[in-house]
Amino acid sequence: MSLAHRPARRARRAAALTIATLLSAATLAACGSDDEPSGSGSDGEGVSDASITVQYSWIKNEEFAGEFYATEKGYYDEAGITDVTAIAGPSTGVAELIEGTVDVALSDAASIGAAIAEQDAPLKIIGATFQKNPFTILSLKDGADISTPADLVGKKIGVQASNENVFNALLNANGIDRDDLTVVPVEFDPTPLIKGEVDGFMAYLTNEAITVGAEQPVTNLAYAENGVPYVAETFSVTDQFLAENRDLLKAFLTAEIQGWSDVFTEPTADTVSLVEKFYNAGADAGDLNANFGPLPATTADSLEAQKELISTEETEANGLFTISDELKAQTVESLAAAGWEVDVDALFDTSILEEIYAENPDLVDYLS
CATH class of the missing domain: 3.40.190.10 (Periplasmic binding protein-like II)
Structure with missing residues (x-):
């Protein structure tokens, strides 16, 4: 957890x-x-x-x-x-x-x-x-395996209410229409990702990406490397x-x-x-x-x-x-x-x- x-x-x-x-x-x-x-x-x-x-x-x-x-x-x-x-x-x-x-x-x-x-x-x-x-879109390697911005399309992405604007920045920087994916309101516990309720989860590279990754292989779509440094x-x-x-x-x-x-x-x-x-x-x-x-x-x-x-x-x-x-x-x-x-x-x-x-x-x- x-x-x-x-x-x-x-x-x-x-x-x-x-x-x-x-x-x-x-x-x-x-x-x-x-x-x-x-x-x-x-x-x-x-x-x-x-x-x-x-x-x-x-x-x-x-x-x-x-x-x-x-x-x-x-x-x-x-x-x-x-x-x-x-x-x-x-x-x-x-x-x-x-x-x-x-x-x-x-x-x-x-x-x-x-x-x-x-x-x-x-x-x-x-x-x-x-x-x-430090933001990332965290996904399970054996699940959605979101490794590029294009992989967001058609997916369900868990985003915290306070992070909406920064998530929108990721979409804007990569020319992705928000209507092309589903944003699911979540809190800061990555359980919805682990349970498969969302395909991706807005997380921290130094936190949830580490704790979830300790249990199973994960994929990170790091903001810094994808248009939002x-x-x-x-x-x-x-x-x-x-x-x-x-x-x-x-x-x-x-x-x-x-x-x-x-x-x-x-x-x-x-x-x-x-x-x-x-x-x-x-x-x-x-x-x-x-x-x-x-x-x-x-x-x-x-x-x-x-x-x-x-x-x-x-x-x-x-x-x-x-x-x-x-x-x-x-x-x-x-x-x-x-x-x-x-x-x-x-x-x-x-x-x-x-x-x-x-x-x-x-x-x-x-x-x-």
Whole structure:
């Protein structure tokens, strides 16, 4: 049985009216507040004894292995951030960023782009862990075996309500009329696929594709390879926080790079053990981890699948979290196919990463 994965992570968490209300309140707050997080100046002097609050997109599992290493090995401390508050999801982080209850959200391009396009939300993506869109249409190899977009025609595809727009983007990108297939409303448990109630199931390459695949052969129609490439697990902030806390964000991202580099260089078994430590700590704290039982046996496989989404020729050349101009443009085009029009400059500001790697070129090589 798969985790019922992130209804909130895969789409906007807040309704349009809610976001509009939050934006109004945030604007008033910004006009009347000079507060900054402790030690967060933007004077180029770095930070010391600083604090930061981070909204995770999902429960404390392998998706945040890099964050766990940054905590466990003291990279945050070394960067001058002595207090890191990590809030478990599920959440896109959009509402929390606008409310000002978190400083950074690990979100995704669809959620941030939708908020900008529909509500003019003052948000920016400053880096991305996943260079590839993690969505897939999952099918059973002994069943429909959907390996190309054309194979969708005539099939029954299970799609969650919050994922409708992104699924439509896949159809639009491949010139497929929605009337040429049947969309079946489903939740986030892939049981309908296993039972044969649907031919394909909108899933995550690092989640349902792994858990179902552990039981029987599966086929993946990956969005990233079929016309809908966009970044995910994005480091997202408000425009105001970015302007006022560049040094803090620079320190934070530096520690994150170090933490995620360890994911690639430390033995997988050690990383699984570290994930289990934080997974259980989350459960003890009463968050959502407590609802999912022990760490899944497929965690090591999920970690390996994540690496395929994180590490590309571009990141090997330029460093973790960097987003090439081409990928930025592809992301914006993918969002447009889903109905969200947003400019590259309105969605991205990766200048802090550029500074980090210019000053610390040794960090580029995360594979050794």
